[in-house]
Amino acid sequence: MKTNQTVAIIGLGNIGQAIGNNLSKSQREFIAADRNTEKAANYVAKWGNHAKSTDINSAIKEAGIIVLSIPYEAISPFIAEYRQDLQGKIVIDPSNPIAPDENGGFKKIIEQNLSAGVLNHQSTPEGIYLVKALGTLGVDSLNSVAYQTPQKAILFYASDDSSLDQDVESVIHDLGFEALKVGGIESSSRIEVFGDLHEFGALGKPVNMEEAKSKL
Numbered sequence: 001m002k003t004n005q006t007v008a009i010i011g012l013g014n015i016g017q018a019i020g021n022n023l024s025k026s027q028r029e030f031i032a033a034d035r036n037t038e039k040a041a042n043y044v045a046k047w048g049n050h051a052k053s054t055d056i057n058s059a060i061k062e063a064g065i066i067v068l069s070i071p072y073e074a075i076s077p078f079i080a081e082y083r084q085d086l087q088g089k090i091v092i093d094p095s096n097p098i099a100p101d102e103n104g105g106f107k108k109i110i111e112q113n114l115s116a117g118v119l120n121h122q123s124t125p126e127g128i129y130l131v132k133a134l135g136t137l138g139v140d141s142l143n144s145v146a147y148q149t150p151q152k153a154i155l156f157y158a159s160d161d162s163s164l165d166q167d168v169e170s171v172i173h174d175l176g177f178e179a180l181k182v183g184g185i186e187s188s189s190r191i192e193v194f195g196d197l198h199e200f201g202a203l204g205k206p207v208n209m210e211e212a213k214s215k216l
Contacts, residue, residue: 003064003065003089003090003164003167004063004064004065004089005064005065005167005170006029006030006031006062006063006064006065007023007028007029007030007031007063007065007066007067007171008030008031008032008033008059008060008062008063008065008066008067009023009030009031009032009033009067009069010033010034010056010059010060010066010067010068010069010070010078011034011068011069011070012032012034012036012039012040012043012069013069013070014139015069015094015134015135015139015142016032016034016067016069017043018139018142018143019067019069019094019134019142019175020032020043020047020051021047021143022142022143022146022147022174022175022176023050023051023171023174023175024047024050024051025146025147025176026173026174026175026176027050028050028174029049029050029051029052030050030051031051031052031053031054031059031062031063032044032051032052032053032059033053033054033055033056033058033059034056035056037053037055040053040054041053056082057082057085060082060085060086060089061085063089064089064090064167065089065090065092065167065171066086066089066090066091066092067092067094067134067171068091068092068093068094068095069094070095071095072095072096072097072098072109072116072120075093075095075116075120076119076120076123076124079091079120079123079124079125079128079130080123080125083125083128086128087125087127087128088127088128088129089128089129090129090131090164090167090168091124091128091129091130091131092131092132092133092134092168092171093116093117093120093130093131093132093133093135094132094133094134094135095116095120095135096116096135096192096193097109097110097114097115097116097119097192097193098193098194106193106200108193108194113189114189115132115188115189115192115195116132116188116192117130117132117158117185117188117189117191117192118185118186118188118189121160121185121188129159129161129164130185131157131158131159131164131168132157132158132159132185132188132191132192133155133156133157133158133159133168133171133172134155134157134171134172134175135191135192136154136155136156136191136192136197136198136199137153137155137199137206138199138200141153141199141206142175145206146175146176146177147176148176148206148208151208151209151210152176152177152178152208152209153177153178153206153207153208154177154178154179154180154206154207154208154209154211154212155172155175155177155178155179155180156179156180156181156182156190156191156197156212157169157172157179157180157181157182157191158181158182158183158184158185158186158187158188158190158191159181159184159185160184160185165181178208178209180209180212180213180216182197182216196215197212197215197216203215
């Protein structure tokens with residue numbers, strides 16, 4: 001699959017900003033968009049030549065790889081709203097289906113045996129290529145262990161279409177991490193919060209390639 005390599009980050013919360021920060025460090029140009037266009041413009045002002053801001057419609061039309069850095073509940077409605085302009089594009093879903101619990105922690109908001117990746121994939125129209133990626137580390141780790149040496153930390157991803165792998169791994173490398181595919185979308189629960197390959201699950205920390213492969 002030949003993909004337009006322009007990346008658009010939709011949503012500039014903590015995760016979206018961390019992704020943009022790391023792309024800038026790799027000097028990979030990207031588009032930042034948010035429903036709050038002033039917020040996007042202010043964010044881009046910090047990153048000079050490597051980023052530009054625009055409205056969401058324009059960002060989707062211009063980019064080939066769309067990172068939906070928005071809450072899990074918003075992913076499916078977003079794809080439905082922009083389904084025409086998302087045709088033929090890679091949509092990266094970093095979401096985790098969690099919400100604060102009564103003890104100051106987090107709880108899963110979908111059935112235990114389900115995953116955001118599978119549910120979002122099921123509601124994605126044909127011709128839009130949804131990949132589960134970029135959500136296996138918390139924002140602190142995305143900021144602090146990117147470009148780690150001598151061995152880079154891992155970002156896992158899951159995809160049903162192997163023709164997308166090179167493009168997805170290119171983005172992960174430019175974020176300062178090594179990429180490791182865990183399988184198809186049905187494997188998404190492993191790389192979401194509470195999964196066995198998530199920092200906030202059984203994995204417990206960022207890992208390098210050797211450690212990651214031992215867990216697969």
